[in-house]
Amino acid sequence: MTPELLARARAVLRSTPVVDGHNDLPWAMRAQVGYDLDLLDLAEDQSGRLHTDLGRLRAGGVGAQFWSVFVRSDYAGDQAVSATLEQIDFVRALTERYPDRLSLAFTADDMERARAEGRIASLMGAEGGHSINCSLATLRALYALGVRYMTLTHNDNVPWADSATDEPAVGGLTAFGEEVVREMNRLGMLVDLSHVHEDTMRAALRVGEAPVIFSHSSARAVCDHPRNVPDDVLAQLPANGGVAMATFVPKFILPAAIEWTLTADENMRAHDLHPLETTPAAMEVQRAFEAAHPRPEATAATVADHLDHMREVAGIDHIGIGGDFDGTAFVPTDLDDVAGYPNLIAELLHRGWSEADLAKLTWHNAVRVLRDAEAVARDLQRTRRPSLARMD
Numbered sequence: 515m516t517p518e519l520l521a522r523a524r525a526v527l528r529s530t531p532v533v534d535g536h537n538d539l540p541w542a543m544r545a546q547v548g549y550d551l552d553l554l555d556l557a558e559d560q561s562g563r564l565h566t567d568l569g570r571l572r573a574g575g576v577g578a579q580f581w582s583v584f585v586r587s588d589y590a591g592d593q594a595v596s597a598t599l600e601q602i603d604f605v606r607a608l609t610e611r612y613p614d615r616l617s618l619a620f621t622a623d624d625m626e627r628a629r630a631e632g633r634i635a636s637l638m639g640a641e642g643g644h645s646i647n648c649s650l651a652t653l654r655a656l657y658a659l660g661v662r663y664m665t666l667t668h669n670d671n672v673p674w675a676d677s678a679t680d681e682p683a684v685g686g687l688t689a690f691g692e693e694v695v696r697e698m699n700r701l702g703m704l705v706d707l708s709h710v711h712e713d714t715m716r717a718a719l720r721v722g723e724a725p726v727i728f729s730h731s732s733a734r735a736v737c738d739h740p741r742n743v744p745d746d747v748l749a750q751l752p753a754n755g756g757v758a759m760a761t762f763v764p765k766f767i768l769p770a771a772i773e774w775t776l777t778a779d780e781n782m783r784a785h786d787l788h789p790l791e792t793t794p795a796a797m798e799v800q801r802a803f804e805a806a807h808p809r810p811e812a813t814a815a816t817v818a819d820h821l822d823h824m825r826e827v828a829g830i831d832h833i834g835i836g837g838d839f840d841g842t843a844f845v846p847t848d849l850d851d852v853a854g855y856p857n858l859i860a861e862l863l864h865r866g867w868s869e870a871d872l873a874k875l876t877w878h879n880a881v882r883v884l885r886d887a888e889a890v891a892r893d894l895q896r897t898r899r900p901s902l903a904r905m906d
Contacts, residue, residue, distance in 0.1 A: 515848075515860045522869075523859035524575065530873035531577025531629065532855050533880035535729035535759035535834060536639065536708070538582045538841030539566045540601045540608075545793050549604045551611050561851065563794065565839035568615050570853040571634055577877060578625050578635035580729060581605045582841065583661065584642070586790070587668040587677075591647050598645040602638060602659050609636050620660055622885035629877075639706060639729055642668030643675055643694065648905040650697050662884065663704035663727060666694070666714060673905060676711035678740040686713035692721045693903040699724040700898050702891030704884065707731075708741070708761075708836070715747045724890035725755035725883045730836035732760045732767050732820040733827075741766050748824060751832040757883045758828060759836030760820045762812070762849050767820055770810035775844070778803050792843055800843045812846040814854070814861045821862065821875070830871050834880050 540549075542564055547553040554560065560567040571579070583601035585594050609618040617628035619635035628635035638661045645664070646652040653664070666687075667677035674691035676682045687695070695718050698705050705722055707715045708731040718726060734742035743758055751758060761767065765775035779789035781803045787796050824833045839845070839852050848857045859872055867875075 519860040523856040527575025530877035533578040535836030542840040565851040573853040574855040587670040639663040643672040663706045665706040686717035700894040728758040730761035730838045733823045748827040751828040759834035764812040768812040814858045
């Protein structure tokens with residue numbers, strides 16, 4: 515990256531900052547310090563421990579962040595619901611702790627207001643339908659607490675929807691799963707199709723009445739991983755109005771990283787660690803494995819290859835960014851924390867992307883998709899009562 519390109523990239527981000535679709539800081543804070551912001555102050559530089567802190571968010575040009583209120587999919591039933599509530603509680607505590615830097619946001623207008631005030635709009639997304647324990651009343655409660663998207667599954671199936679990384683069980687969505695999508699539309703909660711099986715994607719697009727998002731997924735045609743979006747689904751986004759937000763996770767964007775990561779995951783299990791764990795002790799195990807088995811390295815150019823393809827298939831109005839920082843042990847070399855977004859924007863400028871197109875990628879598309887979901891919800895609420903459907 516030349517200094518000129520980086521300067522132009524930073525200018526773009528000052529005008530239209532990044533709306534990032536997915537950051538797992540809340541779970542990292544749970545795992546490392548039990549959510550205690552006195553023990554891990556995010557106003558200080560946390561390089562080497564986290565991908566995210568307030569200084570690096572500002573340096574990276576982040577203007578809005580969907581904080582993932584994720585709980586692992588091996589949490590079940592009421593345990594999953596309680597852990598999700600604890601995640602929500604942390605995000606609220608986070609915004610209260612740093613009110614000069616962060617602004618809790620529930621609407622597209624809130625996002626624009628935070629940008630005008632120079633604060634980072636803080637939204638929430640629940641990662642996995644296990645968080646509602648097959649209860650539409652729980653779904654409504656999460657919305658009332660501020661959750662503005664829900665990923666229908668995480669790495670494992672839920673009883674009503676198939677995951678991308680589990681054996682298909684229901685053929686996409688069950689009748690109850692379709693009702694979950696309809697109720698999310700009625701509420702104004704974005705349906706997030708990252709992590710779901712491709713048949714689940716297609717079913718949700720068929721049933722849904724509002725735009726969808728992929729909060730952190732890239733292009734399957736560029737990297738053939740089931741977590742990515744097939745071209746036929748990307749091609750449906752213009753009619754749906756949705757947005758696919760490219761992720762930075764190397765195993766989802768670099769074909770050579772897929773097999774390496776499977777071996778690294780087995781090494782974690784051999785050390786009695788969950789493959790997704792990113793605590794200091796877990797990262798020591800990962801670094802030791804990496805030293806013995808050098809990993810294929812993704813870069814900002816790797817992500818840009820996905821964005822080029824996604825723009826070609828879905829169109830410039832239907833793409834965004836969802837890095838998945840603090841939810842992955844490994845990241846691209848020049849996107850190694852939340853300060854790295856200017857490197858990606860500079861790479862896209864180098865490839866000839868216009869500043870108007872970059873503004874859509876970083877800010878306008880994500881704000882628009884939430885605003886459109888809000889408009890659909892207003893219309894549906896005039897004629898549709900809260901659903902009383904039950905899994906049984």
